[in-house]
Amino acid sequence: MSIWSSAAPDPREFATIRLIRVPTSGGVTGLITANEVIGCYTHWDTYRTQPCPGDGCPLCLDGQPKRWQGYLSLQSQTTQRQVVLQITALAAQQLHQEKVRYGYIRGLLAEFSRAAKRPNGRILVQCRQLPNAPTDLSEPVNIPKYMALIWQSNGDLR
Numbered sequence: 001m002s003i004w005s006s007a008a009p010d011p012r013e014f015a016t017i018r019l020i021r022v023p024t025s026g027g028v029t030g031l032i033t034a035n036e037v038i039g040c041y042t043h044w045d046t047y048r049t050q051p052c053p054g055d056g057c058p059l060c061l062d063g064q065p066k067r068w069q070g071y072l073s074l075q076s077q078t079t080q081r082q083v084v085l086q087i088t089a090l091a092a093q094q095l096h097q098e099k100v101r102y103g104y105i106r107g108l109l110a111e112f113s114r115a116a117k118r119p120n121g122r123i124l125v126q127c128r129q130l131p132n133a134p135t136d137l138s139e140p141v142n143i144p145k146y147m148a149l150i151w152q153s154n155g156d157l158r
Contacts, residue, residue, distance in 0.1 A: 027113035030074035039070035073141035
């Protein structure tokens with residue numbers, strides 16, 4: 001459920017960070033900079049994803065289905081820049097299992113791809129530790145502030 005704030009994030013704070021999704025073919029590989037996956041329920045409406053504010057949500061009252069979307073920051077192996085990756089609940093569960101396995105996800109090398117190379121196919125996650133843990137890993141992106149800017153709202157999703 002969203003908690004609203006009167007202060008909008010400064011767009012310059014996130015000017016170089018892109019929101020990405022796992023492509024149909026190929027994939028996304030990078031070092032996870034997040035300490036955990038964070039997410040919220042969303043609706044698909046008017047050709048875009050919007051956060052569900054919870055009780056009294058007009059889209060819920062209209063019968064629009066909602067789904068949970070997860071987000072995490074990682075340093076892309078391709079561009080060497082930090083990005084925010086949108087993932088599904090099943091992919092988030094896989095990352096939770098990796099956190100149980102290793103005790104953390106920050107600093108793991110992760111590969112995300114689509115099953116059967118289909119649009120909206122299941123996201124597959126493979127993680128592994130690096131032999132030499134990176135010491136200069138970027139600070140994680142503040143996902144609630146970043147998504148508030150993307151969704152053009154004045155809220156954060158704590």
